Amino acid sequence: MNEKGEQLEFSDFSRILYSYIGLGDEHPKFVLELLSLVYLGDDGFFCNQNNPFLKMNTSTLNGYFRGSKKISEKNAVFIKSNFDSTEFIDKIDSLSVDLKTNLANELGVEDTDIKALPEKCADVFLQIISDIASGKKQEKVLLNTNSGQKDLEQKYGLSLLQECNSLCPLPECSKPLYVKKEEDKQPYFQIIQINPQKPYDRIYNLLAVCPECAAKLNMQKTEHDILRLCEIKRRMQKNEEVSEFAAEEKIEQDITALIEKITNADGSELSELNYSPVELKKKFLPLEHFLEDEIKPRVVKYFNFINGLLKQKVEKENFNEAKFRKSVKHIYENLEAEKIEKTQIFEAISGRFHNMSKTSYIASQILASYFVQSCEIFREAAQQ
Template sequence: MTREENVRFCDLVKSLRPLTGKGLSAGEQVAEVVSMLTKVPENRIGTAVDPAQASQETLRKMSSSDGSFTKKLANAIYECMDLGQFISQIDGAEPMTKQRIVDNLTEYGIKVNLNELGERCAKIALTVISRKAGQKMSPESVAARIAYARGIANNKDALLMQCAGLCTECGSSLITDKHGDGIPVYEILPIDSDVSSYGFDDFVVMCPTCAAKYKHHPRKSDIDRVRSEKKAVSKQRDFEGLLTPLNLEKELVQLLDDIRELGFEDTSHQQIQMRNPVPIRDKVSEDGELCREITDSVSSYYPFIAARMKMLEETHRLSFNELLSQMHAKYLKYEGQGLSQAEIFDQLSDWIADRTHSRSRTASILVSYFVQICEVFRAPAQ
């Protein structure tokens, strides 16, 4: 038995407490870890095979012993496990939080390096859950699942950006327009499942129909065809220039229109609740005029934009997070090219204005918001 096999699910939950938050009850912490581990498909939500349906009582008991972890629940989790998502969430934690998880795992006899924390936790989860579910997995198949999940965690955002919201195989939209909510429905699958590690070029994004057809034993000719289709797609589409692959453009256009139409009296006298109170002057230190412009925009428009962004985040979580990561990626790219802060600011404003056909001045108000929430520009390290 490897050391991972001796760790109980409740031990993993306890180890992850620095991430799931101390404010939760023991049962809620179990529920939180289950939700980190799963992505429940639409047709399972609220049914008997939805892991989120586990009773409070079961969850509470599961927090101290694996005896109450039933085969039925293990199966429900196993069936919709998304280890890539799980690894991403651990990757995204603050370094301090990760270090505390590492320390916790050490107490259970697991020595983990900080940089492999995500996959090691995924391995513990997969080992416990597959065993509870009665799924026999060889060490090789566990290693393959973890390598795949790591590949997804590293490449998901870029893959979704590349496919631009369209199925690579049939070209149909990956957005189902459910009452205007625009829920993305897609699968990211390995082009060739016979590899041992997965990079950006080893995945393809497809609609569920094409994915179902493709994933069962694709022939060599299918694999070659999909690889070249993927290459063609990247060439064709200016995926650098895309604002959002998943339908957020419409909402941003509306937002920018509304900003432009806001009267002065609508924006003054508002209480500003800052999401991230790093002073703008610390982030925009090299250009006094730019600093003033951003400060003015933020003090006038922050509450309005923040409220709208919160709505977008709730209704279009995936696209919203992608918008943030694209904004951040663009910023890092320009910064890496050695542009000044003013040049970066103008480039970002022009980019948004261009994609949304809005005025650059209006778009710059939105960029100021991104400066305030620290997606663009950063304060020097202390």
């Protein structure tokens, strides 16, 4: 529990920390690395044969990060019994003062002295794990106010609509969760709790449904209704995970193929741009010239070459270039939402490409530079 008296779950804590120490990592990998930072043992977290987390699949680890799956009491006991905050504290302490201040605000420990923040973070982490290990349950909180509904819509509305493809997920309904006004579609839905005995403000316990179904379920929700809603939620999450995995696997293959081509490119295959990269210049303010100066030579030397690679993939493979570019842009937008500096975003995307390809980091930076010029990464500076 933080100093505001709000209960943080493992998923809340890990998603907050991801913005500061996990950039470039896949979510499942970050969960393992986060746990390894608080692990005590001479053999190391990744070597202990009794470590239950190393046997878990990507879907389960991703579920821990997103909050759709819960760490068991038994596994929480394993973490608690091997807890050592030394490396974790060092990791937090390595952040800049500004980042530490932002982290304190997000965790709800604003009154904590910045020098003491790393230890406080470790205390919060241990408390979360201890609560799980002891089987402690959160108090029931009812969602029955307009302000609560609005808060949830702002926080989770888009994700919940994407989860059900903007259709009421109850099989007997399936109405669109929007209304058409002239040429626009306006959202028309309500968020309901699945199980009133569980925390109301966690995405795993929420569904977006049409107002008519919401009224019926809020008026009277039987045990059978709860079980049915749980199954609907489970099925949608499973479909979403399968879809995300397939999309992630495809983009990894495409990124890897491009980076391998860049790494093995012969000098004779490269033709430099015969003009100054205009789009690139629009992305940076005068004070951001260091990053611009770093990216520009790569764009000049490799932009035409990478354009040609993409054209070949369209002609020779079943390659959807528009979808591929959209996936890259989605990676950028997720990082942009974390409100971090451009240099950190660029390094995170380059690191993500490098993790996907497991080859040249320089080639990963070259590819990231290409997407800056072709507008998938960074917006025009005047629009920010």
